[in-house]
Amino acid sequence: MDNNLHEECGVFAAYSLSGEDVAAYIYYGLFALQHRGQESAGISVSDTSGEKGNICSVKGMGLVNEVFDKKNLETLKGNLGVGHVRYSTTGASIPSNIQPLAINYIKGTLGLAHNGNLVNAAELKQELSYTGAIFQSTIDTEVIAYLIARERINTKNVESAVLNAMKKLKGAYSLVIMSPRKLIGARDPFGFRPLVLGKKDDTYFFASETCALDAVKAEYVRDVEPGEVVTIYKDKVTGETVIESDKTLCGRKHAHCIFEYIYFARADSVIDGISVYDSRVKAGKILAQEHPAEADVVVGVPNSGLIAAYGYSMESKIPYCMGFEKNSYVGRTFIKPSQTMREAGVMIKLNAIKQAVNGKRVVMIDDSIVRGTTSAQIVKLLRDAGATEVHVRISSPEFLFPCYFGTDVPSSKELVATGKSVEEICKIIGADSLGYFPNDRLNELIDKTDDFCDACFSGNYPEAAPKHDIRNI
Amino acid sequence: MDNNLHEECGVFAAYSLSGEDVAAYIYYGLFALQHRGQESAGISVSDTSGEKGNICSVKGMGLVNEVFDKKNLETLKGNLGVGHVRYSTTGASIPSNIQPLAINYIKGTLGLAHNGNLVNAAELKQELSYTGAIFQSTIDTEVIAYLIARERINTKNVESAVLNAMKKLKGAYSLVIMSPRKLIGARDPFGFRPLVLGKKDDTYFFASETCALDAVKAEYVRDVEPGEVVTIYKDKVTGETVIESDKTLCGRKHAHCIFEYIYFARADSVIDGISVYDSRVKAGKILAQEHPAEADVVVGVPNSGLIAAYGYSMESKIPYCMGFEKNSYVGRTFIKPSQTMREAGVMIKLNAIKQAVNGKRVVMIDDSIVRGTTSAQIVKLLRDAGATEVHVRISSPEFLFPCYFGTDVPSSKELVATGKSVEEICKIIGADSLGYFPNDRLNELIDKTDDFCDACFSGNYPEAAPKHDIRNI
């Protein structure tokens, strides 16, 4: 894949009802979700035995293992906490935007972490401003916090305030929220972004993906339903654990992001009942059916193209092999090659394995083409390594439309597919043939008829696009 | 002095009406105010040629020269800006509390920096909470920002909103505020903390002290009056510079903090018309009149006791000399001696100069005694260096009461003077005699009858103490 596409966020939350510290769980959980956001990370915790939930936070720019160290993790004492990893567009990549957001309000404290994008954030901000709200960041989460705070004045508990606030939100959001004594997980009615509930002894978890539950050896309980608000706390009187579900907003037709399966999520995660791994194998098989090729080997572009390549190989009976070596030491601070070196073909992350592809006709599987430049470089790597033909197969349809629901798909004019035929794109990337996954078979990836969002391919937005560009509020 | 007392803040602001960048000015201005706060520092700037005043900030824990470097200062492009240096008690020493506070609100942006403490902050926060406010820090500045934002809805301009907000504030505040096109300086009606207006060509400045104007070679224009709101901007129509003054809240009896003169402010500053240097020389002279001593030399504890020592010497005719060498390389990260080493007398900052005091009867001048431990160590230094007698003279009265107006005087039980006679304190610090500055002559330091606040010595608070301990909100 082109490395030009980024998921905006991952969330993780933990609540030990027996009072154990949860920061280490959140650390490992966020680490397992690192693929969903590499720009900043944060953890907020509180001790539910305190009266008003004094929240302690550690947040910073960088990867999970860069932001947290032994010393600062030790300052995070508390049995209830939320965490967040984030990617964002450059403009808003500033410290004040790092999540979780921890606030004081009328009922003590709230900690919030949020995955997704609202499409009516600008309108809500303006509305709140008219009654004197001040904003210290440019993240949607602050808007959500305000709405909850205002609703809380007239509701009997925090979960009702969350539900009432959700009635005003439009767009994509998977939320984890901590109040002084409760942990809440909530998901927008369309279910754009994933959110699951897990459990380990008497500790409860919410996570963007099941792989994060695996990371802390928690058991998967179930997905939070689109529109559902799940609240976990200990009954003050009986001391029993309460897990409440409010489904008032459930019921709408869902719009799960299909690209979570194709690229964003980790292959070992299961989202809304569908295995990401299975879905990618199937994508490869369908590609083989729709775009067969006369070839000697199938190779996947690491790491995201490997599973679809395996599926393609299974279906086509063309042998699968490792065509590339990937250098995984590329870190945030890596110095990019100069223009001269790039032109000389210096590629940092990837090298082709000559012995695997030399003298062979190669089917190369990748998950998407965004701007086209990286794809062209990879095709050239294969040719330089001796591949006699390179047939590119993409396990998603053409990107043609921007995403307003939590993905950083560039604007149409930067997308190579905009206004071009497949033949033209094939020429641009220097392939012998090019085949995209067919739009009309996307439903097969998740075994459902039309329960998903494919707006970036089809332009069919489940919810009206925002009036202002939400990515530059 | 005991090193246990800290001023809470210093503020500095600059507005170049011809559009030059002001970040460098603010950097040097804050550096000159570093003595007012060494815990964190921040600068926020905006470009007034933009529509809505997009604010850029650099903030961090540490000294001015630790927070800012060439690279991050270069990101601070803009001709209007405010800056802040801060000290605070440990509890609230967290990144989210670093000033300036930069917000978005109904009318664009606001940047605020604040020196002082409100006594009704808790009540105001509660009140705001009832209408849905959320708080992301524990600083008073956020409360002030909210009040301004709410007032702004129904006022014709930002300076009116500031004035209306000030009507609700109780306590000490010297404020600098930047809106998209205006710079405002405001001071509480009591005038607890200083604030001056300066000018250099067409750039205007507000600063906590005149020494910061000297640092940027700006000319001192005048002090902002207690209760006054000064607004600076360029008239949109005529293009002329406007300096407006609103004195609606002026007129009350003033309560200038007398300890600014005795200790906080820099000797080269002039506050409300009185030179800090003159005031300290006078303190030494009065001490000599009230507590004469049979002695051979007068020495001051560096640096804050030096000028009063000089005054004492002038009045008493006892020769002044340098009795101490101070090590100025002690930084924030200095490792403190272990208990064992401290008991062995290891003092890091100070050494006595034997040749100056050996065999002599010494008058030692310091500005205050807080807990008494440091004073005892210094007296011992002199004795170890051969002083035959040590007569301690303190250029302030005994600390007996906490300060609620921007100073970190510890609680009464930590103050050595609480419940003890001067003789008892003298014994604790190991001196041959001890004399404090007399309460009833404090007015002579500033040549005014009762225009000042001496609550920490007298318990006479100009404004009722807060209901809650404001230092732990």
Add this chain to the structure above:
Amino acid sequence: MDNNLHEECGVFAAYSLSGEDVAAYIYYGLFALQHRGQESAGISVSDTSGEKGNICSVKGMGLVNEVFDKKNLETLKGNLGVGHVRYSTTGASIPSNIQPLAINYIKGTLGLAHNGNLVNAAELKQELSYTGAIFQSTIDTEVIAYLIARERINTKNVESAVLNAMKKLKGAYSLVIMSPRKLIGARDPFGFRPLVLGKKDDTYFFASETCALDAVKAEYVRDVEPGEVVTIYKDKVTGETVIESDKTLCGRKHAHCIFEYIYFARADSVIDGISVYDSRVKAGKILAQEHPAEADVVVGVPNSGLIAAYGYSMESKIPYCMGFEKNSYVGRTFIKPSQTMREAGVMIKLNAIKQAVNGKRVVMIDDSIVRGTTSAQIVKLLRDAGATEVHVRISSPEFLFPCYFGTDVPSSKELVATGKSVEEICKIIGADSLGYFPNDRLNELIDKTDDFCDACFSGNYPEAAPKHDIRNI
């Protein structure tokens, strides 16, 4: 693999005879060799137009992208340079041991980088000490530098001094050396560690592996022969490029490290004429022949086991699939799980993909077992994911003997294989069956009869083991 085994070093050198800066080449070259050493990195360069080769170095602990940044790379001006990445045992992991070593000596400067371990370093040090040598590090490289410096007194040029010094060295070394005007690559007569010569226009390179030549788009010229000294410079008179080869020490029976093929080297490298990729595919095939299994799928432990797994699948016709998801964000500063968490099974890097292995009999291929603990955890991962049987196949023989030639194989008592039967090890790691690669077929991996060193498996050391433990000098 167990993550307990580390290659000691990688070297890279570049010489632009037309005078271009080479630091960027070395940076990318070292980055491609990062797998050979993640503990420290360094680059030294000089400008050959200067008289005596003033050497500039940047060195530091950490990964290539942590040690170097734009700012310090820019200080590395020069057209001749050597670089080094390093792993070492903890004891000697100190700044003074970071390579390259840059020295001043009788003939100007020398810069040296070294991959391998001498077995007579202690004796040589002692001998040098007797004539007054002082040592500022504990690396063999310093010994080599001394020998060259002493030889240089009576030799006509630096390459002769290098050759004479080599006559005294015993053990493994691949060396790159820069003098004021020459670049030298040299390899011990056994050829334990690899070293290749590359070229791009008029810039020449030495590198530990061909993948580093690919990284800078240089063309592979040939391997430096065991015992050979290759010298590159520009003839002062004619201005022509001279590439001299001295083969005085060539001819001995070779002892290429077989573990370079099995694990250390990158799959896309070709060492001494043999493709690492081919060698690993073959290892898998042989494993399938020797240790067949009744199973449904073959999975490789990422990343080092993947290719052998592919070979096993090809030979056995059991389908290959992706059984694991590897988290590549684990960095140097990652906080390891506490004992409690480890016992709870928290594995940071690896997760099994349930959909791939659930309900299946799995052949799991890894490259080696060192202590056994990691292998046990991985087997458990598969079982927890639903694998009904786990048949472990290891693409190397049992580790039984320490390596003295540049590999950090732990002492025998830490090796799980020491004194245990395969059945016992199988039980320890919890597998259903276990098969190791057969010792007597190692030669097939590189298509040569006995040109290699397999001492860590066989105990047949090509050169006598050192008298002192070389790893703790």
Add this chain to the structure above:
Amino acid sequence: MDNNLHEECGVFAAYSLSGEDVAAYIYYGLFALQHRGQESAGISVSDTSGEKGNICSVKGMGLVNEVFDKKNLETLKGNLGVGHVRYSTTGASIPSNIQPLAINYIKGTLGLAHNGNLVNAAELKQELSYTGAIFQSTIDTEVIAYLIARERINTKNVESAVLNAMKKLKGAYSLVIMSPRKLIGARDPFGFRPLVLGKKDDTYFFASETCALDAVKAEYVRDVEPGEVVTIYKDKVTGETVIESDKTLCGRKHAHCIFEYIYFARADSVIDGISVYDSRVKAGKILAQEHPAEADVVVGVPNSGLIAAYGYSMESKIPYCMGFEKNSYVGRTFIKPSQTMREAGVMIKLNAIKQAVNGKRVVMIDDSIVRGTTSAQIVKLLRDAGATEVHVRISSPEFLFPCYFGTDVPSSKELVATGKSVEEICKIIGADSLGYFPNDRLNELIDKTDDFCDACFSGNYPEAAPKHDIRNI
């Protein structure tokens, strides 16, 4: 003073014969010597109960409190150690030059720290090279270590080797050396740089100045004599503490650096029996005798001019007062004002106190004038503050000659005094009158006839200047 002159080094050593850790002592000792070198710092320790004195070091660029933290200090376990603070010219300000130098040689380990400059370092290096020496730094200390190592081959103990090595050294050196079981302090026969012996219980210390002994509450025992080698250890047989003195090289006419008294040393130190404080007071008195002035006040330029100002005042009866406020927060990373700002008069460290000098004729005392630019700025500060006349008095003669014995006096062409009359210099710095300390009365500062070096003023070098510029080896 001009801030253009720097001492090269300070050394500190400690040996606890009862086996206590000494790193903390060295930390505080170096901190007290920080004024002698702010560029880098290092501590090396070993445990004398070990056999061969394994040395552990922490070294780094920056101030003592920047280089050391709790974590790395804790790694410094051992009862014998040496430490160093350093200033150097830019060229050689590289990590490999940071002291102490820790080496392995024929007899185990040596740790060395060195204050001073050799004048025959280049010759010695060349000589050593001829027999195969390699140099990893450009510091004289490495040459000294080599000489000791070579001598050690044929001497019965390390102190004899040190003595023999000293016979070959020419120039200035105060050395502290640790062998596996001994601590040695040695000083060149001229006694250019100071070195004292101290004691606290059974711990012995060497320090560049007595102020460092005060810092650790050690008692001053005596100065190490010029040419003397003092060796401290525990007798292996009797277990008794041995303090040996070898005075073979003593007896030459001394050449104590007179500028130590005038500027380098701390006022609270006593060097070779003379108090620095007394010496500076006397300098002020002599200045008053030689260059009287009609004036109202005497002010000293902080901090180095204050004591001489006090002496001038005592002698002249013109009142002393504080004329300046110095900002002591200027750190290593402070951003210097741009050219424009400097021209506008922005001075970072110093401000004049108007109230002290306004309307007055001022005598301003400074310790030296190097380039003249800073002096000019300070004179202007006083005039801007209202001084009607500024009479500059300098407590040293004119700098006219470079120093080869451990001081960074710039080359003659940069010195303002070179080739100019006092009247011309007076005009350059903008003073009303200017008076230098008279050359022929320097002896009075230390009450000795000609036991000192004043080469930088007189050009009379006690030892021939080096053939090569020693500051750029």
